[in-house]
Amino acid sequence: MSRPLEGKLAIVTGSSRGIGAAIAENLASKGADLVINYTSQSSAELAQTVANELSSTHKIRAVPIQADIGTPDGPAGLVSAVKSTFSKGDKFQIDIIVNNAGIAENALIPDVTVAQFENTYRVNVLGPLLLVQAAQPYLPKDRSGRIVNLSSVSSSTGFVTQSVYGGTKAAVEAMTRTWSRELADNCTVNAVNPGPVEGPMYASNAPVFLEGIEGWIKHTPLMKAVEGDAVDASMPAGTRAARTKEIAGVVGMLCGEDAAWVTGQVVCANGGMVMLH
Known part of the structure; x- marks a missing residue:
C-alpha cells in the first residue's frame, strides 16, 4: 500500500471529531504521524480514542495535544508541546498544518454581538495566523511543506445570518494567498471551501x-x-x-507531492455549490 507521507509530521487542529478527525484519518492512511489537537478537557477522551485508533490501524504515531487555538498563547503552546513530543535531538520539522478548528455563531444583523464577533475571529482567523507564526521556524526549507486552511462557501455566497462567520472565512482565504507568497520557500498554502457537511x-x-x-x-x-x-x-x-471523508480526501490530495505546483488557491470542495474562476 502506498504511503506517500511516510515520516512526515502533521498537525490537524480540531481533530477529535468531524471533518478534523476524517482529515487525520486520511493523512494517517498515507503514513503521516499526527497531532490530534483538541480544545477542551471534555474532548480529551475522544481525542485519545482517535489517536489510539489511528496509531493501531495505520502503524503511525498519533498523539493528542490539548490547546485552545482561540487564545493568544494557545497556538504557540501547541507548537511547543509538539516539539517536545516529536523532536529527535536537534531535529524537528513540521511538514503539514491543517487549520481546521473553527466555530460559527450565526445571527441576523440586529442580533450580532461584540462577543460573537470577537470569539469567532479569534478562533477562525487569529488562531491560524498565530499557529503558522509559531510553526514557521520549523517548516521545511525545500518547499515540501503543506498548509491547508479550511474555509467555507460562506466566504463568497452571502448566506443570511453569516455576517461574522462568512467574514472570518473570507479572511482565511486572504491569508492563504498572502502566506503562499511569504512561505514560498517552505511550503504550499491552499484552502478548501466546503458547503454543508x-x-x-x-x-x-x-x-x-x-x-x-x-x-x-x-x-x-x-x-x-x-x-x-x-x-x-x-x-x-x-x-x-458532503461526507467528512470527501472533504478529507481533497485536503489529503493537497498535502501530497502531486500538489507541489498548487499554491495560493481556494479549492472548491463543495460538490459544485460554488465554482470559482
Missing part, C-alpha cells in the same frame, strides 16, 4: 439559514441524492450533505 455543526443552524440555503443546495450538482445515499434530516428532500 454531515454532522451536528450544520444541523444546528437556525431555520432562517436553512431556508435561505435551500435553493443553493438544490442547484448543486453533486448534492442530488442517488440510490444508497443516507438521508440527512437537515437537508432538503432528495439531497445530501
